[in-house]
Amino acid sequence: MMAMTRTETRSSTCVYGPDSRICIIAGGGNLPAAIAEYLDRQGIGVFVLMVEGETDPQSRLERYDHETLALEEAPSLIRRLRHHGITHVVMAGEIRRRPRISAMRPGLGLLRHVPALIRALSSGDDGLLRFVVAWLEGSGFRVVGAHQIVPDLVAAEGQFGRIQPQKTDWRDIQAARIAAEAIGALDIGQGAVAIGGRAIALEGIEGTDAMLERVRSLRGHGRLAGKLRGVLVKCSKPGQEARTDLPSIGPRTVEEAHAAGLAGIAVEAGSSLVLNGPEMIHKADALGLFIIGLPPKETRHEG
Amino acid sequence: MMAMTRTETRSSTCVYGPDSRICIIAGGGNLPAAIAEYLDRQGIGVFVLMVEGETDPQSRLERYDHETLALEEAPSLIRRLRHHGITHVVMAGEIRRRPRISAMRPGLGLLRHVPALIRALSSGDDGLLRFVVAWLEGSGFRVVGAHQIVPDLVAAEGQFGRIQPQKTDWRDIQAARIAAEAIGALDIGQGAVAIGGRAIALEGIEGTDAMLERVRSLRGHGRLAGKLRGVLVKCSKPGQEARTDLPSIGPRTVEEAHAAGLAGIAVEAGSSLVLNGPEMIHKADALGLFIIGLPPKETRHEG
Numbered sequence: 001m002m003a004m005t006r007t008e009t010r011s012s013t014c015v016y017g018p019d020s021r022i023c024i025i026a027g028g029g030n031l032p033a034a035i036a037e038y039l040d041r042q043g044i045g046v047f048v049l050m051v052e053g054e055t056d057p058q059s060r061l062e063r064y065d066h067e068t069l070a071l072e073e074a075p076s077l078i079r080r081l082r083h084h085g086i087t088h089v090v091m092a093g094e095i096r097r098r099p100r101i102s103a104m105r106p107g108l109g110l111l112r113h114v115p116a117l118i119r120a121l122s123s124g125d126d127g128l129l130r131f132v133v134a135w136l137e138g139s140g141f142r143v144v145g146a147h148q149i150v151p152d153l154v155a156a157e158g159q160f161g162r163i164q165p166q167k168t169d170w171r172d173i174q175a176a177r178i179a180a181e182a183i184g185a186l187d188i189g190q191g192a193v194a195i196g197g198r199a200i201a202l203e204g205i206e207g208t209d210a211m212l213e214r215v216r217s218l219r220g221h222g223r224l225a226g227k228l229r230g231v232l233v234k235c236s237k238p239g240q241e242a243r244t245d246l247p248s249i250g251p252r253t254v255e256e257a258h259a260a261g262l263a264g265i266a267v268e269a270g271s272s273l274v275l276n277g278p279e280m281i282h283k284a285d286a287l288g289l290f291i292i293g294l295p296p297k298e299t300r301h302e303g
Numbered sequence: 304m305m306a307m308t309r310t311e312t313r314s315s316t317c318v319y320g321p322d323s324r325i326c327i328i329a330g331g332g333n334l335p336a337a338i339a340e341y342l343d344r345q346g347i348g349v350f351v352l353m354v355e356g357e358t359d360p361q362s363r364l365e366r367y368d369h370e371t372l373a374l375e376e377a378p379s380l381i382r383r384l385r386h387h388g389i390t391h392v393v394m395a396g397e398i399r400r401r402p403r404i405s406a407m408r409p410g411l412g413l414l415r416h417v418p419a420l421i422r423a424l425s426s427g428d429d430g431l432l433r434f435v436v437a438w439l440e441g442s443g444f445r446v447v448g449a450h451q452i453v454p455d456l457v458a459a460e461g462q463f464g465r466i467q468p469q470k471t472d473w474r475d476i477q478a479a480r481i482a483a484e485a486i487g488a489l490d491i492g493q494g495a496v497a498i499g500g501r502a503i504a505l506e507g508i509e510g511t512d513a514m515l516e517r518v519r520s521l522r523g524h525g526r527l528a529g530k531l532r533g534v535l536v537k538c539s540k541p542g543q544e545a546r547t548d549l550p551s552i553g554p555r556t557v558e559e560a561h562a563a564g565l566a567g568i569a570v571e572a573g574s575s576l577v578l579n580g581p582e583m584i585h586k587a588d589a590l591g592l593f594i595i596g597l598p599p600k601e602t603r604h605e606g
Contacts, residue, residue: 096525182485188502199491202505205526206517214509214517222399223508 015144016088021045022149023086025069026055027093030250030275031146031153033059035092038150040064047084049077054095071099078139088142090149091132091244094207098128127187129244146273147246153277155249157269160291161281165264169231169290171197173266176233177294184237190247193262195230208234212256219261229263236271238297250275254283254291264290271296318447319391324348325452326389328372329358330396333553333578334449334456336362338395341453343367350387352380357398374402381442391445393452394435394547397510401431430490432547449576450549456580458552460572463594464584468567472534472593474500476569479536480597487540493550496565498533511537515559522564532566539574541600553578557586557594567593574599 016022022039026032026048032055039046048066055061067080081089117131133143147154165173172194179192179199189203193215200218203211212232218224234247249267257265265284267274272293274280284291319325325342329335329351335358342349351369358364370383384392420434436446450457468476475497482495482502492506496518503521506514515535521527537550552570560568568587570577575596577583587594 097528098526100529179486179489179491182489183482183505186482186485186502188482188505193507199489199507201507201509202486202491204496204502204504204521205524206504206521218507218509221508223401225400226403 015142015148016044018044020087021047021085022088022090022144023047023049023081023084024061025049025051025089025091026059026061027051027091027095028054028056029093029248030056030059031092031248031273032056033061034153034275035090035146035149036061036064038152047086049080051093051095053097054093056093071095071097072103074099075104078136081136081139081141086141088144089136090144090146091129092146133244143244145244145246147271153273153275155267155269155272155274155293157293157295160274160277160293161285161289163264163285163288163290165231165266165290165292166229168197169229169263172229172231172263173233173292173294175199176231177235177266180233180235181238181297184235187237190237191232191234193230193232193260195224195262196227200224200230208232208253209256212253212260212262215260215262228261230261231264231266232257232260232262233266233294234272235268235297246271246273248273248275249280249291251280251283254280254287254289258287258289262289264292266292266294268296269293318445318451319347321347323390324350324388325391325393325447326350326352326384326387327364328352328354328392328394329362329364330354330394330398331357331359332396332551333359333362334395334551334576335359336364337456337578338393338449338452339364339367341455350389352383354396354398356400357396359396374398374400375406377402378407381439384439384442384444389444391447392439393447393449394432395449436547446547448547448549450574456576456578458570458572458575458577458596460596460598463577463580463596464588464592466567466588466591466593468534468569468593468595469532471500472532472566475532475534475566476536476595476597478502479534480538480569483536483538484541484600487538490540493540494535494537496533496535496563498527498565499530503527503533511535511556512559515556515563515565518563518565531564533564534567534569535560535563535565536569536597537575538571538600549574549576551576551578552583552594554583554586557583557590557592561590561592565592567595569595569597571599572596 022044024032024035036046046064048061048064049069050061050066052068052070113135136143175198176192176194179202183189183202191203191208191211192199193201201211201215236247249265325347327335327338339349349367351364351367352372353364353369355371355373416438439446478501479495479497482505486492486505494506494511495502496504504514504518539550552568
């Protein structure tokens with residue numbers, strides 16, 4: 001078994017110091033809690049803004065200093081961050097809803113950005129995230145990525161668990177990666193599934209879990225008759241705002257991939273996040289799925 | 304209302320003469336019956352090979368001289384076509400299943416092509432279709448496309464019915480077209496849906512109808528909150544084997560698009576097929592959907 005140690009990431013770590021006070025803007029999933037726990041263990045002050053209707057109730061973020069933020073209250077964000085003495089902001093977890101601009105009351109600070117916000121809202125996930133990052137940084141906060149705070153989250157290159165891909169699986173990995181990169185380049189989605197050497201399902205806004213459910217139901221499709229195995233590949237988008245929206249996998253991804261009859265999962269090392277790594281690997285080993293960290297697209301030279 | 308007359312198509316028409324005897328290899332949907340009817344009206348001899356488990360029973364192709372072909376009997380195809388004095392072959396309609404090679408008994412003629420067939424089976428739809436076309440043509444048959452036989456089937460440029468796209472719909476058309484072309488270039492699918500200016504669903508092997516069903520269920524998705532309208536775009540794949548697998552729309556596409564809450568449909572003129580055009584336009588007008596034929600990607604100069 002290869003260790004899931006961290007390889008080179010897109011940005012350097014150690015972005016905060018002992019005097020930092022970090023706000024986690026918490027969307028869905030396990031990532032926000034993973035960050036909060038990690039910071040708490042390091043003795044770094046944590047403040048959590050739980051996004052209304054998005055934060056996973058099971059993540060028990062109430063343990064930390066926290067408040068709730070309705071998306072339409074976003075204009076008050078700067079004021080609230082200042083009030084709590086925040087120095088760094090990390091946005092973590094999926095936010096499925098988009099704010100209704102008509103219900104917002106932008107203050108003077110945000111008002112001049114409204115045309116840009118409207119553009120951003122319609123220009124895809126990455127456009128919107130870039131807008132929020134620029135707004136926060138322009139207001140004096142340092143925006144950091146989850147991978148910069150918790151290096152252990154970053155997927156390493158190589159095999160994660162005990163199971164190795166078979167030779168034919170590499171054709172699926174290749175086909176799904178090409179597809180995932182193509183739709184990533186269009187800022188549509190981050191994932192694709194290939195079976196029998198070709199991409200058969202592409203992720204739109206339905207998300208990875210829903211795509212895997214679809215693959216499960218497509219197993220009866222004529223074109224997949226007699227075809228076994230198959231692979232899920234998740235890639236970051238080229239030029240993606242790495243501080244906000246890296247692709248992630250976790251124990252649930254393994255379960256869903258297994259239910260869809262897939263043989264394994266591959267992610268781009270260095271720019272994908274692994275949630276609950278030990279549990280995920282244990283599950284993958286038990287279910288017989290491989291998990292692979294692929295070499296990043298952009299090769300980087302060290303030194 | 305603009306007429307749905309034919310514009311320039313990818314290949315010239317009038318590919319057969321009065322002595323031709325045309326075999327329709329009939330997969331699913333309404334296209335095979337549309338071709339058979341048209342040829343029958345012209346007094347051209349028609350022979351239908353109904354692909355077992357694929358031909359739509361409602362298409363009533365039994366009216367014509369016909370036989371049934373199991374996919375695994377494909378090796379006998381040449382012999383059977385010769386036996387019936389066929390000169391031209393048109394493959395029409397979707398074939399969802401893929402033959403199990405293990406159940407085939409290739410004759411000497413096909414045997415030497417088996418390695419190429421195995422490659423073709425795993426190289427995507429277009430690879431397989433190219434193989435079949437090459438095999439049939441190498442055996443002396445002329446393979447023609449539905450659009451070469453029935454020019455009326457080919458989608459023209461411009462507005463089909465009474466409903467016009469709104470200004471914002473053009474952003475959706477643009478976004479969905481870029482996405483559809485990207486996945487077409489990878490030989491994955493031919494369709495995409497955009498809502499609110501961005502592509503949100505991409506067609507894999509599930510097909511257009513299943514994608515539209517998905518869009519219908521995604522209407523409750525947070526990211527689409529407050530977003531109305533949206534567009535389905537279907538495009539041919541770049542360099543697509545135009546004689547076999549052109550994207551098509553028909554009355555059912557209109558119904559499904561309407562059920563998914565979309566405002567309209569756009570197809571690539573000259574290389575998309577329109578089934579039951581008058582019924583489709585009538586339905587679109589009644590449901591308030593626009594249908595648009597987009598200028599083809601490759602601009603062609605006449606004369």
